[in-house]
Amino acid sequence: MQSGELAGALHAGGVRAGDCVAVSLPRSAEHVVALVAIRQLGAAYLPLDPEWPVARQTALVSRAGATALIAPADRGAAIAGAIPVVDPAARAAPIGAADHGADDLAYVIYTSGSTGEPKGVEVTNGNLAALVAWHIAAFGLQPGTRSAHLAGLAFDAAAWEIWPVLASGGTLVIPDDETLRYDAARLADWLVAERVEVAFAPTAIAEQLIAREWPDTTCLRVLLTGADRLKARPRPGLPFTLVNNYGPTECTVVATSGPVSSDGAGLPAIGTPLPDVQVHLLDAAQAPVAEGAEGEIWIGGAxxxxxxxxDPRLTADRFVSHPQWGRLYRTGDLGRRDNEGQIHFLGRADAQIKVRGHRIEPGEIEAALVAIGTIAGAAVAVRDDDLIAWVVPRAGVQLTAHALRAQLADSLPAPMIPARFALIEALPLNHSGKLDRSALPDPMRTALPETHAARAPQSPTEQRFAAIIAEAIGRSDFGIDDDFFLLGGHSLLGTQVIVKAREAFGVDLTLLHLFEARTVARLAAVVEDMAMAHLASLSDADIARLMADPAG
Incomplete structure (x- = not known):
């Protein structure tokens, strides 16, 4: 078995039970084999997204105290530091599976930290076993059940996708094209073609999937969603059940879950607690709130x-021993329980924010901005669903948004890079000397220029493409050489751009073209090349017909 032989290679390289092994591999069967090999040794795995900046991966490998890194040798050397790099194709005499104690670690996943540093959540075998048992029973997994693997590789939902399928003898279906995860139309076609029965999609994509027409050949019976507040209900007659889920990484992916009906009133609930999970809604004195009242969500159980x-200090602060219910995790989220026992998510009790399903602590981004050296102070908040950074420059410094994004990209993943930057003379403070985020000014009034000399669109194609992108991202202060994704664009907005570009230019543009070209100038060139190729393919008869009837 490949995993046993890779486990043998890890063991030969010094990895032992209880160690932590980092994995930086693209989505693939090879990636899953690496996770299984680590678990066979009784070690824990640290998943890294290979698309992250090298500096961020290196920092997390060091912070976690990883003893080895599984990655291709050419890329792994830049990430690993002093620890050995094990190629995913390495093989040695197989090692038998180690005994797994319930309190031993299964994996470590880093989430955004309020102190400016990411937090490594330690999830045990017992934690993971409870999630796996619930999932298999709740969604009827059995040998041969086809489940999709679509979640971000360093997102805890990936563990939720992988381990129940392997434990039940099911089939994990992995897409060849990463970009379809962000394109609802292509994802729906793929789910149908691959006969997937159970799949997870982040909220923004799930909301598009439940609005679609699905063919009679659809095998999908459960669509799981979570990571953000669900704002839509499924239309009647869908061939699958939409299940809304809620849970912090600190409570092993899912703490509450429930099917969403098409005829309910108001925003969908986040369901009821899992069988081995307890949810308490408490007030500031850690006492239960009245039925139906708002309270902070505290979670207990397996x-x-x-x-x-x-970080024992932070652990003691967030994982609290309650005098009545024992050890609980304090989520910082607000909720209420209705008269049917369903829990409704009401937002955050602290400054932590979510942007397109990614949980983000502003402090981590603010710390990265100040670390650049040209910024004396920074504040980060969400305005109109965009991540905004207000910056106080050091004396004599000329800043541009493009330069700041490029510098942040060396240490932060894409979801944590602000869409817009605003210049302020000083950070607004409240009476206690703390940052007053509510007093931050309108970012459009003092927006940083994208570059010192942005190049304006010249050709009709560039002008039309610039207008399409401006409409999608809600701004026009950019040049034709500015990167769409560094302007605040993302895959969901990219889908809108592609649809409108197809209508405007009549060419078969795809999301992949946008990922590769990224700027107005290069996208315009792609469109013009496609148009010329189409003209070159026409016969003399086709040209004569078009000249006779331009509208046809």
Whole structure:
């Protein structure tokens, strides 16, 4: 078995039970084999997204105290530091599966931290086993059940996708094209073609999937969603059940879950607690709130993680021993329970924010901005669903949004890079000397220029493409050489751009073209090349017909 032989190679390289092994591989069967090999040794895995900046991967490998890194040798050397790099194709005499104690670690996943540093959540075998048992029973997994693997590789939902399928003898279906995960139309076609029965999609994509028409050949019976507040209900007659889920990484992916009906009133609930999970809604004195009242969500039970790796102080602050219910995790989320026992998510109790399903602590981004050296102070908040950074420049410094994004990209993943930057003379403070985010000014009034000399669109194609992108991202202060994704664009907005570009230019443009070209100038060139190729393919008869009837 490949995983046993890779486990043998890891063991030969010094990895032992209880160690932590980092994995930086693209989505593939090879990636899953690496995770299984680590688990066979009784070690825990640290998933890294290979698309992250090298500096961020290196920092997390060091912070986690990983003893080895599984990655291709050419890329792994830049990430690993002093620890050995094990090629995913490495093989040695197989190692038998180690005994797994319930309190031993299964994996470590880093989430955004309020102190400016990411937090490593330690999830145990017992935590993971409770999630797996619930999932298999709740969604009827059995040998041969086809489930999709679509979640971000360093997102805890990936563990939710992988381990129940392997434990039940099911089939994990992995897409060849990463970009279809962000394109609802292509994703729906893929789910049908691959006969997928169970799949997870982040909220923004799920909301598009439940609005679609599905063919009679659809095998999908359960669409799981989560990571953001669900704002839509499924239309009647869908061939699958939409299940809304809620849970912090600190409680092993899912703490509450429930099917969403098409005829309910108001925003959908986040369901009811899992069988081995308890949810308490408490007030500031840690006492239960009245039925139907708003309270902070505290979670107890078998899925509450061990704590934060290497941070006993933060662990003690968030994982609290309650005098009545024992060890609980304090989520910082607000909720209420209705008269049917369903829990409704009401937002955050602290400054933590979510942007397109990614949980983000503003402090981590603010710390990265100040670390650049040209910024004396920074504040980050969400305005109109965009991540905005207000910056106080050091004396004599000329800043541009393009330069700041490029510098942040060396240390932060794409979801944590602000869409817009605004210049302020000083950070607004409240009476206690703390940052007053509500007093931050309108970012459009003092927006930083994208570049010192942005190049304006010249050709009709560039002008039309610039207008399409401006409409999608809600701004026009950019040049034709500015990167769409660094302007605040993302895959969902990219889908809108592609649809409108197809209508405007009559060419078969795809999301892949946008990922590769990225700027107005290069996209315009792609469109013009496609148009010329189409003209070159026409016969003399086709040309004569078009000249006779231009509208036809």
């Amino acid at each position: 899925q509450v993680a061990r704590g934060y790796r290497g």
